[in-house]
Amino acid sequence: MVISREWHLLARPRGWPKPEDFALVERDVPDPGDGEILVRNHYMSVDPYMRGRMNAQRTYAAPYEIGKAMYGEAVGEVVASRSDRIAQGAFVRTMAGWREAAVCRADTAEVIDPELAPLPAHLGVLGMPGWTAYVGLYDIGQPEPGETVFVSAASGAVGSIVGQLAKTHGCRVVGSVGSAAKVRYITEELGFDAGCDYHDVDLTEWLGEAAPDGVDIYFENVGGDHLQAALNAMNSFGRIVACGMISGYNEPRPGPSNLHSIVAKRLRVQGFIVRDHADRKPAFLEHVGGMLRAGKIRHTETVVDGIDNAVQALLQLLEGGHHTGKMVVSL
Amino acid sequence: MVISREWHLLARPRGWPKPEDFALVERDVPDPGDGEILVRNHYMSVDPYMRGRMNAQRTYAAPYEIGKAMYGEAVGEVVASRSDRIAQGAFVRTMAGWREAAVCRADTAEVIDPELAPLPAHLGVLGMPGWTAYVGLYDIGQPEPGETVFVSAASGAVGSIVGQLAKTHGCRVVGSVGSAAKVRYITEELGFDAGCDYHDVDLTEWLGEAAPDGVDIYFENVGGDHLQAALNAMNSFGRIVACGMISGYNEPRPGPSNLHSIVAKRLRVQGFIVRDHADRKPAFLEHVGGMLRAGKIRHTETVVDGIDNAVQALLQLLEGGHHTGKMVVSL
Numbered sequence: 001m002v003i004s005r006e007w008h009l010l011a012r013p014r015g016w017p018k019p020e021d022f023a024l025v026e027r028d029v030p031d032p033g034d035g036e037i038l039v040r041n042h043y044m045s046v047d048p049y050m051r052g053r054m055n056a057q058r059t060y061a062a063p064y065e066i067g068k069a070m071y072g073e074a075v076g077e078v079v080a081s082r083s084d085r086i087a088q089g090a091f092v093r094t095m096a097g098w099r100e101a102a103v104c105r106a107d108t109a110e111v112i113d114p115e116l117a118p119l120p121a122h123l124g125v126l127g128m129p130g131w132t133a134y135v136g137l138y139d140i141g142q143p144e145p146g147e148t149v150f151v152s153a154a155s156g157a158v159g160s161i162v163g164q165l166a167k168t169h170g171c172r173v174v175g176s177v178g179s180a181a182k183v184r185y186i187t188e189e190l191g192f193d194a195g196c197d198y199h200d201v202d203l204t205e206w207l208g209e210a211a212p213d214g215v216d217i218y219f220e221n222v223g224g225d226h227l228q229a230a231l232n233a234m235n236s237f238g239r240i241v242a243c244g245m246i247s248g249y250n251e252p253r254p255g256p257s258n259l260h261s262i263v264a265k266r267l268r269v270q271g272f273i274v275r276d277h278a279d280r281k282p283a284f285l286e287h288v289g290g291m292l293r294a295g296k297i298r299h300t301e302t303v304v305d306g307i308d309n310a311v312q313a314l315l316q317l318l319e320g321g322h323h324t325g326k327m328v329v330s331l
Numbered sequence: 332m333v334i335s336r337e338w339h340l341l342a343r344p345r346g347w348p349k350p351e352d353f354a355l356v357e358r359d360v361p362d363p364g365d366g367e368i369l370v371r372n373h374y375m376s377v378d379p380y381m382r383g384r385m386n387a388q389r390t391y392a393a394p395y396e397i398g399k400a401m402y403g404e405a406v407g408e409v410v411a412s413r414s415d416r417i418a419q420g421a422f423v424r425t426m427a428g429w430r431e432a433a434v435c436r437a438d439t440a441e442v443i444d445p446e447l448a449p450l451p452a453h454l455g456v457l458g459m460p461g462w463t464a465y466v467g468l469y470d471i472g473q474p475e476p477g478e479t480v481f482v483s484a485a486s487g488a489v490g491s492i493v494g495q496l497a498k499t500h501g502c503r504v505v506g507s508v509g510s511a512a513k514v515r516y517i518t519e520e521l522g523f524d525a526g527c528d529y530h531d532v533d534l535t536e537w538l539g540e541a542a543p544d545g546v547d548i549y550f551e552n553v554g555g556d557h558l559q560a561a562l563n564a565m566n567s568f569g570r571i572v573a574c575g576m577i578s579g580y581n582e583p584r585p586g587p588s589n590l591h592s593i594v595a596k597r598l599r600v601q602g603f604i605v606r607d608h609a610d611r612k613p614a615f616l617e618h619v620g621g622m623l624r625a626g627k628i629r630h631t632e633t634v635v636d637g638i639d640n641a642v643q644a645l646l647q648l649l650e651g652g653h654h655t656g657k658m659v660v661s662l
Contacts, residue, residue: 052595059595060567093574223590236391242598245591255586259554260576262602264390266571267601272591 002038002079002148005071005307006099013054016250016318021054022311027069032082032103037092041076041102043303043328044097045123046314047157051249051298060273061083072097075112075122076331085295086111093122100307100331117292117299124326125299129157132243132274134284137162137169139277140241140270145170149215150207151192152226155182157326158243160190161288162219163298167191171217174210176203176226178321185324188297204228214238223247228256234265242271252317300325307331332411333360333369336638337400337430344385347581347649351384353642358400363413363434368423370435372407374634374659375428376454377645382580391604392659395485402463403428405452406443407662417442424453431638448623450631455657456619456630460488463574463605465615467550468493468500470573470608471601476501478547480525481538481564483557486513489574491521492619493550495628498522502548505541507557509652516655520629534560542641545569554578559587565596573602581649631656638662 004027011021012151032038038079053064064070074097078090081108087093092109096102112122114151124130136158143149149166151159154175163186166173174194175186183195194210196203207215214235223245230240247253262269291297302323304313310329316322342352347406363369381403384395395401405428409421414437417423423440427433443453455461467489474480480497483492485506492519497504505525506517514526525541527534538546539558545566551558554576561571578584593600622628633654635644641660647653 058599108457227590242593244594248588248591252588255590257579257583257585259558259586260579262573262600263575263604264602265599266391266602266604266607268602269593269598271595271597271599273594273597276597 001029001031001265002040002101004029004101007307008067009054009064009070010066011030012056012066012196016313017051017054017315019216019311019315022236025306027099029103035069035083036103037078037083037086037106037108037109038080038101039074039094039096039109039121040079041091041097041099041100041331043075043120043123043309043330045127045312046310046317046327046329047071047072047128048246048249048318050314051318060275070098071095073128074098074331075124076101077152081106085300091119091134093127098310107310116289120301120303120326120328121292121299123295123328124301125161125227125292126285127326128274130161130288131281131284133158133161133165133279134288135215135274135280136163136241136243136272139221140272141217141239143169143171146172148211149217149219150174150211150215150230150283151175151178151219151221153221153246153320154192154195155324156221159219159221160186160296160299160325163192164190166217168291168296172211174207176222176267182324185300190233194259196227204232207233212307217241219243223244223255224253228258231256231258231261231267234267236265238265238267239265240269242269246318246320272294302327304329332362333371333432334358334432335432337359338638338641339398340385340395340401341397342521343387343397347380348385348646349461350641350642350646355639360428360432361434365439366414367434368409368414368417368437368440369407369411369432370407370423370425370427370440371432372405372428372430372662374406374451374454374661376404376458377461377641377648377658377660378403378459379575379577379580379649381645382649388596391606401429402426404454404459405429405662406450407432412437422450424543425457429641447620449632451632451634451657451659452623452630454659455488455632456492456623456628457616458507458657459605460657461492461583461619462612462615464489464492464496465619466605466608466611467572467574467603468496468548470611472548472550472570474500474502474548477503479503479505479542479544480548480550481542481561482506482550482552483561484508484552484577484651485517485526486655487552490552491517491630492552492628494609495521496619497548499627503542503544505538507553513586516631529557535563537564538564548572550574552577554586555584557587562587562589562592562598565592565598567596569596569598571598571600573600577649577651609620633658635660
């Protein structure tokens with residue numbers, strides 16, 4: 001029998017989650033049954049969507065249950081298997097995050113290749129964030145070479161991949177981030193054409209300079225002032241890829257006062273959740289995996305050490321300013 | 332030579348337009364040249380989009396010029412023609428509104444059939460508002476029978492047609508209007524399944540009752556609180572047909588605080604301007620003209636008398652509460 005620590009949600013937060021809303025609990029993990037595997041997680045993901053799972057109302061996925069383990073993506077090693085599909089010793093990605101070890105049905109686990117990239121990258125560029133970037137940019141945004149793409153949270157797990165994919169597609173790419181160091185990261189390391197620290201600029205003015213031909217695609221991760229500025233800068237028939245609006249997840253804030261631009265500019269604002277696009281996962285893995293093998297895409301992971309710090313890591317992610325690229329927790 | 336009075340824009344309004352921003356000016360109308368017609372307007376249209384034309388910045392159409400006649404749809408009789416295409420005595424619809432008479436190129440005028448419907452209806456159900464309703468509902472909203480459609484400004488020129496078209500398509504249709512009389516109009520005359528006076532209800536609560544299965548299509552004419560409530564009520568994969576957001580045309584107001592629902596519910600918010608859909612005009616005229624001939628669609632026009640009152644009519648339209656159906660000015 002294996003003992004695992006796991007994070008439970010104790011209370012549904014109103015506004016910003018507090019550490020007391022969570023508890024780290026020790027549990028016995030049973031032996032795997034028929035068709036099941038026992039996974040020892042090495043890394044777990046923290047993602048903005050997890051704030052939504054803490055609310056009672058169901059959106060596109062079941063809310064976290066009070067007094068039960070939370071869930072999310074994790075990668076780990078199969079330490080016992082009663083499945084023909086996945087052998088002991090394999091590395092897999094599952095939704096059994098927020099715990100050190102778990103028994104999963106083998107058909108819900110994906111075998112990953114630790115040779116292709118280090119394990120944390122399988123939660124970032126090769127995981128849900130990279131897949132989100134791929135589907136959001138290509139399928140939702142439908143970019144044409146020569147168009148201008150504006151990415152908010154551009155140094156984050158999704159934004160950093162969106163920008164690089166858009167560059168290889170022949171687009172002008174500009175991004176907003178939260179520090180001068182991140183501006184350097186996206187322009188010097190990732191190849192963005194321009195970047196700004198949103199604390200230091202009027203975003204509408206900055207976009208006027210950084211995107212002199214206007215913005216054709218806004219990849220929306222933030223909401224609020226970013227959306228207002230993007231609406232000002234959008235060209236007619238532009239597309240807003242509504243991937244996330246992190247600025248409003250904890251405290252409802254008024255939206256932009258210029259939403260009527262959606263009419264006058266005939267914009268399409270399209271929300272999406274990547275798991276609706278499972279048919280595109282093979283194409284994503286081939287495309288981005290190929291770029292990775294060829295050394296044509298960069299990725300960064302911010303690793304927080306230890307399951308004890310997982311809640312703190314999520315709170316820092318929601319707050320912003322504490323990480324670059326994909327934030328993961330090593331277990 | 333014909334003398335015509337015409338409305339000029341004197342100053343670009345900030346916020347609500349004032350009567351002093353306009354002047355009624357007398358002008359000589361020249362004789363028509365080759366390929367031109369001289370039209371004596373009988374009715375002119377006032378429409379919400381005209382507020383946008385008063386601003387300096389170009390959106391999808393040229394702004395009104397200071398010190399020149401404004402423009403808009405009008406219907407009238409051809410009193411002189413130097414075109415083989417349109418004979419004297421024909422009735423036409425042109426963009427030469429805001430004046431009593433005008434010379435137009437014949438190829439910019441549409442001949443209309445005054446037998447099919449009274450002249451004002453050619454500015455409403457058979458004119459730009461009807462065409463907007465048709466394209467917005469069918470092409471942008473893409474309704475399926477059995478879905479629920481929520482229409483704001485539901486007794487207006489566009490909303491009243493949207494609701495009736497959606498009913499014939501097999502949808503549940505609910506609408507918000509600005510008075511108890513209009514609630515009776517849309518439910519008893521137009522066949523809406525439910526209606527509310529938005530002054531009297533919490534729109535989110537009301538939609539919970541009026542649309543118990545949620546809203547699949549929100550036909551957006553208003554913005555602000557209406558959009559907030561619609562976002563609360565929308566079903567996953569719903570569509571918001573962004574036709575207008577009249578509540579923000581004169582005074583910028585903060586947008587909804589729940590725009591992140593666009594992501595979680597995977598909504599599509601699509602702005603459109605009907606003139607981009609000229610290819611759909613024949614289908615619209617056949618469909619709605621056919622319904623009209625068969626007595627299967629109702630329409631109301633609010634007629635304001637006299638060109639002197641045209642600016643006042645537009646201001647009342649923007650304010651809301653002064654009209655039902657299509658507002659026109661008789662000249």
